[in-house]
Amino acid sequence: MNRTPRPYIDPYLAGIGIGVVLLAAYVVVGQGLGASGAFASVVASGTAVVQGATRAAASPAVAPYLPHGIASPLQDWLVFELAGVMLGGFTSAWLAGRLRRDVERGSGVGVRQRMSAAVGGGALMGVGAKFARGCTSGQALSGGALLSVGSWIFIASCFAAGYVLAPAARRLWR
Amino acid sequence: MTPLTETGSLGSSGALVAAILIGFAFGWFLERGGLGSAPKLAGQFYVTDLTVFKVMFSALVTAMLGAFWLDRLGVLRLDLVYLPETFVVPQALGGVLFGADFLVAGLCPGTSCVAAAAGRRDGLGVMIGMLIGVWLFNLTFDRIASMYSATPLGAVRLTDLAGVTPGVGVAVVTALALAGFAVANRIERRRA
Numbered sequence: 001m002n003r004t005p006r007p008y009i010d011p012y013l014a015g016i017g018i019g020v021v022l023l024a025a026y027v028v029v030g031q032g033l034g035a036s037g038a039f040a041s042v043v044a045s046g047t048a049v050v051q052g053a054t055r056a057a058a059s060p061a062v063a064p065y066l067p068h069g070i071a072s073p074l075q076d077w078l079v080f081e082l083a084g085v086m087l088g089g090f091t092s093a094w095l096a097g098r099l100r101r102d103v104e105r106g107s108g109v110g111v112r113q114r115m116s117a118a119v120g121g122g123a124l125m126g127v128g129a130k131f132a133r134g135c136t137s138g139q140a141l142s143g144g145a146l147l148s149v150g151s152w153i154f155i156a157s158c159f160a161a162g163y164v165l166a167p168a169a170r171r172l173w174r
Numbered sequence: 175m176t177p178l179t180e181t182g183s184l185g186s187s188g189a190l191v192a193a194i195l196i197g198f199a200f201g202w203f204l205e206r207g208g209l210g211s212a213p214k215l216a217g218q219f220y221v222t223d224l225t226v227f228k229v230m231f232s233a234l235v236t237a238m239l240g241a242f243w244l245d246r247l248g249v250l251r252l253d254l255v256y257l258p259e260t261f262v263v264p265q266a267l268g269g270v271l272f273g274a275d276f277l278v279a280g281l282c283p284g285t286s287c288v289a290a291a292a293g294r295r296d297g298l299g300v301m302i303g304m305l306i307g308v309w310l311f312n313l314t315f316d317r318i319a320s321m322y323s324a325t326p327l328g329a330v331r332l333t334d335l336a337g338v339t340p341g342v343g344v345a346v347v348t349a350l351a352l353a354g355f356a357v358a359n360r361i362e363r364r365r366a
Contacts, residue, residue: 018207028184029192029196098292118281120279136230158270
């Protein structure tokens with residue numbers, strides 16, 4: 001492993017790369033990229049394992065994610081795509097000397113506080129993504145590039161909330 | 175003619191192989207651009223690092239222009255590409271909750287996977303949080319269902335709402351993004 005990590009590439013170049021990948025997704029499978037949907041698929045399958053497939057499928061929130069029963073994630077495009085994201089992220093970090101067991105945080109917070117913020121923030125973000133029908137990938141990027149009205153409502157409210165609350169969360173990232 | 179899956183040129187197992195390849199490239203570019211690092215992403219909200227804005231909107235504009243022109247050239251049938259449905263109030267509230275907690279978590283669902291894959295435990299924490307959040311949503315769905323499905327507009331584009339052609343919409347969004355990039359570059363030059 002390299003001692004000094006290589007610098008990141010130009011953000012516009014990374015953006016154009018992601019844009020071409022998103023375009024490839026439209027062309028090949030007729031849908032955009034996503035992330036939160038894969039989490040929903042895994043949760044639905046987990047619920048089916050715990051409660052039994054019949055009871056789990058009785059919930060209107062879970063049923064759409066169980067078209068093939070408990071094994072649905074194994075046939076879900078988004079789950080495979082997100083597995084690919086992890087592989088790609090790992091490979092890129094490895095080749096750039098950026099693989100590191102670490103908890104990244106602002107200098108004003110300890111590891112425990114940072115981990116609580118990550119899990120708690122992640123949970124509420126999960127609820128937000130459910131209401132929004134997608135996250136930064138599936139809604140903002142994939143729907144935004146198709147000029148979907150809801151995607152742009154999501155982009156606007158997401159950035160607005162982040163900026164309004166940023167001063168209050170200053171301690172986390174100082 | 176594409177999309178390949180919609181025109182019958184690609185079966186479901188082929189689509190799953192494509193999913194891994196497409197995901198790999200997505201994760202690769204996210205990591206290369208530094209989007210696997212929470213403090214870097216949070217910098218967007220303190221205007222100390224504008225990487226999130228630059229990556230997101232250059233990706234959006236690239237895909238938008240590509241899709242528009244491939245449709246024009248008869249390569250891609252854009253009407254067969256999945257367009258998410260709009261629900262005004264839940265998506266606005268979901269966006270507020272998401273944005274607020276993107277700030278707290280420092281990572282979004284996709285970038286949390288990249289962070290975790292690069293060894294960051296905070297990325298893994300956000301992934302676990304996501305699973306908990308979706309589970310809580312499912313658990314309480316009976317009580318929130320009416321809010322969840324309020325104010326539906328169907329699958330609708332900004333250009334439909336504004337009553338302009340897709341070409342005008344694409345041109346306006348491109349112009350706004352380019353203006354945004356110019357402002358972002360100026361902010362960074364001033365800080366340097």
